[in-house]
Every structure is written in structure tokens, then in C-alpha cells.
Amino acid sequence: MPPDTRPPGDGTLSGQDADALLQRTARGDERAFERLYDVVAAPVHGLVRRIVRDPAMSEEVTQEVMIEVWRTAARYDPRRGGAPAWIMTIAHRRAVDRVRREQAAGEREAAAGQGPGASHDPVGERVEARLEHERVRRCLGTLTRLQRETVTLAYYGGHSYREVARLVGAPPNTVRTRMRDGIIRLRDCLGVER
Amino acid sequence: MTGDPHTLAGAYALDAIDDAEERRLFEAHLDGCESCAAELREFQATTARLAMAAAEAPPPRVRERVLADIRHVRQLPPAVPDEEPERGAQVRTPRPKRWRRAAVAGLAAAACLVTAASVGVAVGERQRAARTEAAQREVASVLSAPDARSATGRATGGGTVAIVASASRGRVVVASSGLRTLPSSRAYQLWLIDAAGPRPAGLLPGDRDRPVVAGTWRPSDRLGVTVEPAGGSARPTTAPLVLLSPA
Numbered sequence A: 001m002p003p004d005t006r007p008p009g010d011g012t013l014s015g016q017d018a019d020a021l022l023q024r025t026a027r028g029d030e031r032a033f034e035r036l037y038d039v040v041a042a043p044v045h046g047l048v049r050r051i052v053r054d055p056a057m058s059e060e061v062t063q064e065v066m067i068e069v070w071r072t073a074a075r076y077d078p079r080r081g082g083a084p085a086w087i088m089t090i091a092h093r094r095a096v097d098r099v100r101r102e103q104a105a106g107e108r109e110a111a112a113g114q115g116p117g118a119s120h121d122p123v124g125e126r127v128e129a130r131l132e133h134e135r136v137r138r139c140l141g142t143l144t145r146l147q148r149e150t151v152t153l154a155y156y157g158g159h160s161y162r163e164v165a166r167l168v169g170a171p172p173n174t175v176r177t178r179m180r181d182g183i184i185r186l187r188d189c190l191g192v193e194r
Numbered sequence B: 001m002t003g004d005p006h007t008l009a010g011a012y013a014l015d016a017i018d019d020a021e022e023r024r025l026f027e028a029h030l031d032g033c034e035s036c037a038a039e040l041r042e043f044q045a046t047t048a049r050l051a052m053a054a055a056e057a058p059p060p061r062v063r064e065r066v067l068a069d070i071r072h073v074r075q076l077p078p079a080v081p082d083e084e085p086e087r088g089a090q091v092r093t094p095r096p097k098r099w100r101r102a103a104v105a106g107l108a109a110a111a112c113l114v115t116a117a118s119v120g121v122a123v124g125e126r127q128r129a130a131r132t133e134a135a136q137r138e139v140a141s142v143l144s145a146p147d148a149r150s151a152t153g154r155a156t157g158g159g160t161v162a163i164v165a166s167a168s169r170g171r172v173v174v175a176s177s178g179l180r181t182l183p184s185s186r187a188y189q190l191w192l193i194d195a196a197g198p199r200p201a202g203l204l205p206g207d208r209d210r211p212v213v214a215g216t217w218r219p220s221d222r223l224g225v226t227v228e229p230a231g232g233s234a235r236p237t238t239a240p241l242v243l244l245s246p247a
């Protein structure tokens, strides 16, 4: 994000501010939405890239997600656990839907949306798996191998728990349990408020 | 639904329940189970942190398009109680009444988000190093998998590509050496190919000595490498230089 698009007061944004921005967005405040975009677009796009992988398609999905946030902002309930969680849920859902649609469409003219301007920015670059957040990385390291695999294959890979079960060669019920155990461990390691 | 519904909160927070009926049943369970509802709230704040850890700023053109588009997009009114979830919203949460205020969780998540956003702006050396380390660990995880299989092949035009794939890890490690240097407008792109066709699997980095990890690897996959525009393609536009299936 170029410097001139940083929101004023960036770096001091609290969760309440994010909630407030979303609630102002719900009332049609375009300035609030712009600021919200500047704060959440990178995590949204990063998540979408991990799941969708194709750069041009990921841009489209990120765009869809942010427009969905604009469209449905009034449906966000602040009692529900934070604007970021709500927005990332939309992003994950959209990305997985897109992947499934592409798989179903098979040979479809996927390249059609890929104009010459589609080369993505050099900061984003690597499609390979990577984590930028030191703390999350460290906390993922505290999970057992199966916990970590099931969590990351589902969240970053966009796989259902049944698909994950096939990928790791474990029964679906075991995978469900490992996912829950893994998130509990992550939650505690990250200090997510109980 | 098979098994104990209480164990589904993890899969639900990871958006890993693809069966609509199973999702609906779990949501019905949430309405009557405050402990699952409270747990899910924490779980969703936790999985949001996973998204923030992967933060990557989209190109400025996406911002321009979004801000231009919303001028033509009508906003939904607030939901009235007991209304079915809006079809397009695609957010599956139990009825708001069941949710206690969790502003603190949101706060922690947003504080983390700011960090992630700053990282997205200035990818400093420390982050680069951390990223490299994370990639190395992922490489090690594939190489050490009990079901790891490998293959090596000569590429058309010179050079060698080697892969190690693990179905249990769902990943393949790709290493190359001696591939000819491409103009900056082109890049080597990886593909995972099965009966359904090729799936894009990322670009080889500029410093190609570094192994990269691509996924999601399935046992029936082959790996192909093609030359594509620097930004990558949605489908291969040139013949593969090499096709590998590990044995």
C-alpha cells in the first residue's frame, strides 16, 4: 500500500476503532470504508492468495470480499467477536467458493481475466507458503504435527475436514478433534481473550 | 452428522465443513449450547490471526477498483431478528443474541492486524529472514515425511529440476539448478497436473537455488514447469520444460 493511502493515525488503530469503522461503513460512510480497507486489505489478500494461489484470480476475490464487506456491513453484529474475524470469515468463504467453482468448471477460460496488466506487485511475490507474523509462526510450532497439518491444510489450503482426512490419511473424526485441539493450543499461545 | 457435535467448533471456525446440512446442524446446536458458542467466538478470533499472519498487500489497482465499485453497490439494511441469513453474505454465525460481547478478543485481533499491515508496507530484513526460516521449516517437514517420494528430470533447454512430494503433507518441494536465465518479463511457473488438468502452483523465485514448497500435492499429481509472463498465468501458455511424477 503506497504511503499516501495510509489511514490517518495508522498504527494506533484499536479493535474498537475497527468495529467503529465497520459500523460507520454500515451507514454508508465511504471515508470510513476507505480506512477500513487500508487496515484489512492486506490480511484479506494474503489469505485469499494462500487459498486461490493464482495472482489475477486472487485480486478478483479480494475485490469481491471488500465489496461484500461494504454491502453487508449492516449485518455485522459487534457482539460477535470483532470486525477482523467477521471479515476474514467472508474472505475465507469467498476464496474457497472460488477454488471450488474453478475446479468444477475445469478447463474454463480462466485466462480470460488475465490481461497483460495482471502481473502482481513485487512485494507480494511468493506464492509459496509463508508466514509473516512471527508470533503466529512460533505458536503454530507448538502444535503437534497432525494438529498443525490439519489446521493449516484447512485454513490456508481451503480444504474441508474430510479432504484433510484424505490428505493426511486419518479418519475424519480424528481430524475434527485435532483441528479443535490445535486451535485451542493456538488460542492459548496467542493469548486470544477467553 | 457423525460424532459429537461439540468437536465440530474447530472445523467450523476453520471453514472446513463443506456439507451444508452438517453446517446447518452445527449452527442449530450452537443455539442451544452456550459453551460451543463461546468457544467458537474465541476460535474465530484465533483463525483471524492466521489470516493476519499471511498478510500481503494487494496491488493499488484493487483499492481503486473497490472504491470505484462501491459507489454502485447498494448496502443491505440491518438484519431483522430471526431472519434467515442473507444468501450473499456467506457468513455463517448463530443468531446474534447468542453472542456475548467479546470486544477484548476483537481488540487483540485488531492490534495484531495493525502489526501485520505495517509488515505489509515495509518488508524489512527481519521479516524476510523469518519468512525464509518458515519456508525452510516447511521444506524440512516435507523432506522428513515418511511418505516422501522424489523425482529428478532434465529440463528442455538445460538444467535440472528435482522434486520431493509428500501426500500426507500435501506439499511438494521443488529445487532446480542450471535453468537458463529468463528476461525479467518471464518467469518459471510450476503446475500440479492430474486428470482434471493443470493447477497453478507458484513461480520459481529469482534466486533459484532456494527450494520452494508448492501445494496442494495429491498422490495422482505430476509436476510441470513452464515459462510464463512474470506475473504467472492461470493456465500454461507454453509447453512444459519438464514433467515429473515421483515414484
Ligand SMILES: [Zn+2]
Pocket (backbone or CB within 6 Å): B005, B006, B029, B033, B035, B036, B037
Ligand atoms: Zn456444544
